[in-house]
Structure formats: C-alpha cells, structure tokens
Amino acid sequence: MKHTPTIRAELDRYLQQEGLNIAQFGQLAGMNRGLVSAIVTGNKSMSVNQLDLITEAMGLQEGHFYDLFMENYIIDHPPNMRRIEPFLYRCAELDKLDAIRRVVGAIMDNLLYSPKLFEIAEELLKQGRHAAALLLYEGVAEAEKYQHSERLAVCQYRIFTIQIGNDQNRNFHAAAILEAFVERLDETDQLDALKDLTNVYRSLRKWEKVDETARKMREKAEIQYALKYHQKKRECDESAKKLSRPMFVYITYANLLCASVCEAQGDYQQALEYTYAYTDLDWVLETDPDALYWLNLYKDWARCNTYIYKLLSGDTSVLPDYVEYIAESKVDKEMVTKLLNVLFAANRYQLNINDILKRFETIINSFTQQVHPSSDMYTGQVIPEQYARFGYELAYYYLYRGSYGDGFKHLMYAMVKSHIINNETYLINCMGLFVKFRTHAVPEFKEEFLNLIEKVWLDNVEKNGSSDRRG
Template identity: 85%
Template sequence: MEITPTIRAELEQYLKQEGLSLSQFGQITGMNRGIISSIVSGNKSMSVNQLDRITEAMGLPEGYFYDLFIENYIIDTPPNMRRIEPFLYRCAELDKLDAIRRVVGTIMDNLLYSPKLFEIAENLFAQGRHAAALLLYENVAEVEKYQHSERLAVCQYRIFTIQIGEDQNRNFHAAAILEAFVERLDETDQLDALKDLANVYRSLRKWEKVDETARKMREKAEIQYAMKHQQKKRECDESKKKLSRPMFVYITYADLLCASVCEAQGDYQQALEYTYAYADLDWVLETDQDALYWINLYKDWAQCNTYMYKLLSGDTCVLLDYVEYIAASKVDKEMVTKLLNVMIAANRYQIDVDHVLKRFETIIDSFVQQGNPSTDMYTRQVIPEQFARFGYELAYYYLYRGSYGVGFKHLMYAMVKSHIINNETYFINCMGLFVKFRTHAVSEFKEKFLNLIEKVWLDNVEKNGSSDRRS
C-alpha cells in the first residue's frame, strides 16, 4: 500500500537538510516557534496562509504543496469550511482549477455545503475569476438539480453568462438550457436574463425566439415599472436588487428588439412603428443622470434606425442624411452596424457608395482589429456577428463592381470571422461568392481560400470525431 506523503514530513526533512531550528525557521516565515512546532509535531493543522508562508520560506513555487494540503487537511479530515473557503479563494487566485475541482468533488456529497460554495462562486464571479466560479456553479447546480430553487436558477444564469463565446452552435445550446430556468429567477434577474437571451438569439438570427423573448421582457418590465411607482410599493422597491440599467430601459429595449425582428422579415413600416415607440419617452418618470443618459441614447438610436429602415425600404433619398449622421456620430461599437446598413442598401438597390467607403476608410480598416472583451451580451454576441456580415456585404459590393483585389480581401476576412463564430450560413454564402468570381481570383488568394477550407474541414473532423479516411 502506497503511503501518502505529508507536508509535515516534507517540512521536517527540509529543516534537517538545511540545519534550521524551529525558531530560525519561524523567523523566516514570520510565525512564532510554537506554531511551527505544532505543525511539525502534527498537533495542529495549518491554514492556507501558513502553508503559503512555509512554501515561500522553503524557496518553492506558490501552491507547490496544494495537492498535499488537499490530501492531508481536506480529504483525510472532516470538512471544515473555515479552512476550505480561504483555500478555494487562493486556488482561484493562482488559477489552480484542478485543485478546486478536487476539493469540491470531496465535499459536494453533502447538500449542507451548497449555500456556502454558491456564496464563494458569487464572490469569484464578481471578481472576474470566471473559470473558478464556473466550477463551483456547475457543482452546485448538479447537486441541486432536483431542488427547484432560485439558487439553482442563478447558477444556470451564471453558467450561461460565462460559457457564451464565439461558437454560435454552443451559444444556442446554452440559451436553450437557460430558458428553462428564467421563471425561477428573482424578478430583477429575470429582466437581465431575458435581455441577455434576446441578444444571443439576435446574434443567431433566431427571430421567432427574439420576438418571444422580447415580449416576455416587456410584459414583466411593465408590471414591475408600474409597481415601482405606486406609492405603497416605493419603500419596498428601494431594498430590491439593483438592475444593470433603469427599469424603463427593458420596456424600450423590447421595442427595439421587435423592430429588429420586423427588419429581418422585411417589414420596414412596422419596424418604424416600433422605432417611433421607443423614441417617445415622455412617459418615463425618472429624471436622474442615469435615466437621462439612456433617454438620450434611445433618441440617438431612433434617429439612426429611422434613417436605416427608410433606406432599406428603398427610400435612397435619405442616404446622404444618413451618411452625415454617421459622420457626426462618435466612433463606437455601433459604427459597424451603421455602415453595414449602408452596404446592405447599396447591394440591394445597386447604389454607388464608393464615396462613403472612402470617407470611412480608416474606420473600416480598424474593424479587422476589433475585439469583443466586453461583459455586455450585445457587444459580445451581436457585434461580432455584424462584423462577419459587414465583411460579406463589402466583398459582394466590390466583386460585383469589378474591384477584385479588395473584394477578395474582404471576402477572406468574412470567411475567417464566420468560421470563428461558427456561423455556417455566412460561411456558405462566402463560399458561394468565391465560386461566382473564382476566375478573377489570383493564385495566391485561391491558395489561401483552399487552405482555409481545408482547415475548416479538419476542425469539423476533429470536433465530430470522424475520420478523414487518409491512409
């Protein structure tokens, strides 16, 4: 039978090897002789803070003894959250996820530890230590999967928030799981969860789901907003959990989402009606700075989208006004959306927009360097999808006008972006556009194109576990 080594034995051996007394080692660690003696003799367990001091004094890397700490003081002893909690936080700091996984796996048989682990997960999530928090949320959710609790719903919402990424197929799966838990959330969390779900469905162009989710959000927000402004409820509402934005914003954002659904369906007149609805905010009772910020933001979006829907419906007379509006706007994450609309209209109605592309050339070139580190679901999901679409529309415009070099450059960008976000529709559209104009492609681009196709194929082979049948 293999004997598990102990930290105590390792320390004892080190002291003999270095010829250090307990007092001398205590001075190095900043701990008194009595504590060192109790640890060496086995009469006293140690905290993770004491372990870190000992590890540093021995000249070893941070976390060197963490696996032994789990064996000696967590697995082999009755669970003690006063010892486990600081250890989990320290493992999160050092990104020692395997250690967290082992500890949680050891104690999660007992439901009594679930509330404390959930609390730790929430703190780690707030600190931005999402990988560590995810492990705890997943374990709490697994243990409580039959409890029908609000805590379980919050875990699923946090898991959704952390896991949403570039792969749109995985995002759709994550959204489908969260949907089943939204109604179990606190009323406040329900609004943010529905907003985030709607933005993910919007990036996936699942318009029926966007419409359904937006209407649920509006209904709930209208009820909560009315209750908030009843005199008898005002005192109670002040103690409620804070929303990520003013409550009226969820009502107006539902109108904006419904407008985007109508746009996708080609019903620009109805899209305009929704736009006029969120432009008129005279009913909003809040007058603080945060509220005024959102009111002005919606007025700006309404002006932009009014131009856009008229332009997309064929009213090309508004193009110049729309371009001047874009030029007067600050350069932000919405710039790609505004210019995308120009390109969609240009391709649909064969409009020459060379002057527009020249005017915004620097901004368009910067799109290639754009990232999406934001925690806001719209910025993380909708904007990357629009970058891919914008690249395709640019490629379409230039290729059909005979500007093959720049057209193929944007086509390659759109294909790569579509592959990154795993959007098969855009990727196939790009392939079709290449096939249409392949006779005009230089050999260098053809080689890059074929290399990308092969990479996508091999990625799919690996992902799906199938064989490429090479011998």
C-alpha cells in the same frame, strides 16, 4: 494500503537535509517557533496561509504542496469551511482549477455546503476570476439539480454569462439551458436574464426566439414599472437598484428588438411602428443622470433606425441624410451597424456608394482591428456578428462591381470572422461568393482561401472527435 505522504514529513525531511532546527526555520518562514514545532510533530493542522509561508521558506513554487494539503486535510475528512474557504480563494488566485474541482467534488454530497460555495463563487465572479467561479457554480447547480431553488436558477444564469463566447453553436446550447430557469429567478433578475438571452438569440439570428423573449421582457418590465410608480414604490425602488439598466429601458429595448425582428423578416413598415413606439418617451418618469443617458441614447437610435427602415424599404432619397447622420455620430461600437445598413441598401438596390466608402475608409479599415471581449451580451455577441456580416456585404459589393482585389480581401476577412464565431451560414455564403467569382481570384488568394478551408475542416474534425483518415 496506499501510504499518503504528508506535508509534515516533507518539512521534517527538509529540516534534516538543510541542517535547520525549528527555531531557525520559524525565523525563515516568519512563523512562531511553537507553531512550527506543533506542525512538525503533528499536534496541529495548518491553514493555507501557514502552508504558503512554509512553501516560500523552503524555496518552492507557490502552491507546490496544494495537492498534499487536499489529501492531508480536505479529501476524506469532515469538511471544515474555515480551512476550505481560504484554500479555494488561493487556488483561484493561482489558477489551480483542478484543485478547486477536486474540493468541490469532495464536499458537495452534502447540500449544507451549497450556500457557502455559492457565496464564494459570487465573490470570485466580482474579482473577475470567472473560470474558478464557474467550477463552483457548476458544483452547486449539480448538487441542487433536483431542488426548485432560486439559487439553482442564479447558478444557471451565472454559468450562462461565463460560458457565452465566440462559438455560436455553444452559445445556442447555453441559451437553451438557461431559458428553462428564467422563471425561477427573482423578478428583477428575470429582466436582465431575458435581455441577455435575447441578445444571444439576436446574434444567432434566431428571430422567433428574439421575438418571444423580447415580448416576455416587455410584459414583465411593464408590470414592474407600474408597481414601481403606482403601488409598492419603496420595495420596487430597492429591487430596481439590482438592474443593470433603468427599468424603462427593458420596455423600450423590447420594442427595439421587435423592430429588428420585423427588419429581418422584411416588414419595414412594422419595424417603423416599433421604432415610433420608443421615439416618444414622454411617459418615462425617471430623471436621474443614468435615465437621461438612456433617454438620449434612444432618441439617437430612433433617428438612426427611422432612416434605416425607410432606406431598406426602398426610399433611397433618405441616403444622403443618413450618411450625414453617420458622419456626425461619434465613432463607437455602433458604427459597423450604421455602415452595414448602407451596404444592405446598396447591394439590394444596386446603388453606387463608392464615394461613401471612400469617405469612411479609415473607419472601415479599423474594423479589422476590433476585438470585443465583453461581459455585455450586446457588445460581446451582436457586434462581432455584425463585423462578419459587414465583411461579407462589402465583399459582395466590390466583387459584383469588378473590384476583385478589394472584394477578395474583405471576403477573406469575413470568412475568418465567421470561423471565429463558428457561424456556418456565413461561412457557406462566403464560400458560395468565392465560387461565383473564383475565375477572377489571383493564385495567392486561392491558396490562402484553400488553407483557410482546410483549417476550418481540421478544427471541425478536432472538435467533433472525428479521425483524419488519410491513406
């Protein structure tokens, strides 16, 4: 039978080695002499706080004894949440994820512990300790996978929001899993879940899914909005406080998303109809500062998108007004989208926009410096996808006009960005554009291009577990 060492034995050995008595060590650790004595003799277990004091007094690194603590007091012992809860928080602080994983695995055979672990996960999420929270959510979700519970659905929603990142293939997989749980969330959480799902599908350009989820969101939001102002007002006001946006925004945002679907399909007239639907917002009853902020935002978006859909439909007469609108706008995350639409029109209708690109040169150059880590799905997913598209469209514009230096520079940026977000479609488009103009590329760029292609290949080999069979 394997003998498991104990923290008590390690402490006893340390006292003998250093020639310290219990009183002296207690003074070093800032602990009562009687408490130290009880721990050394085995008459008393210890808390993680006491363990930290002992570890520090022994001159060891924080968390040094955590594996032993689990063996001595948690694994194969009746779960004691008064001991486990503070231990999980400390493991999260020290980023000891393996320890959290072991504890969760040891206690989650019993569903009675699900509520407490879920509560701890929610607190860790608030603290920004996402990796630790993810392990707890996954543990609770696994334990409750056969339960038709709202808590299981919330866990899946939290897992989705934590896992969404740069890899668009993984994002699609995460979205597909969450979709099955949306209806189990409470009515208000459903709105935010659908909003986040739609933004992920939008970044993936899965337009059928965008249309489907946006319509669901609008239908549910319209029902809740009617209830809020006509029937159970007090109850709905309380639930509305949980939303990340004023309730009317979920209706207007659905119309904006449906317009983007029509834009992707080339139906600019229908896109304009959806835009007009959120241009007139006289029906909105909220008057608080947050609501006024969103009302002004939609007023601006409606003006912008009206220009865009007219421009993309071929009415190039609106281009000067649209450019002035962009110039008047504050520089923010939406700037890339606004300028991207100028490029779309220029490439589609062979417009010369050199003066416009020169006018916004400083802003365009700043795009390569942008990083968008964000918990907001639009900022974190849609905007990075727009940067990749912008690089490609700008490269296309310059290359077809013979400006090869600028063209290849932006093509490389677009390829790197596409690789980061794992967008195979954009990568293929960039490669096709390079092949089209490869005879105009200088040797240095060709080498840089081939090095990037090799990196993409090696990353794909590593990710998919394939072997590099070189003879």
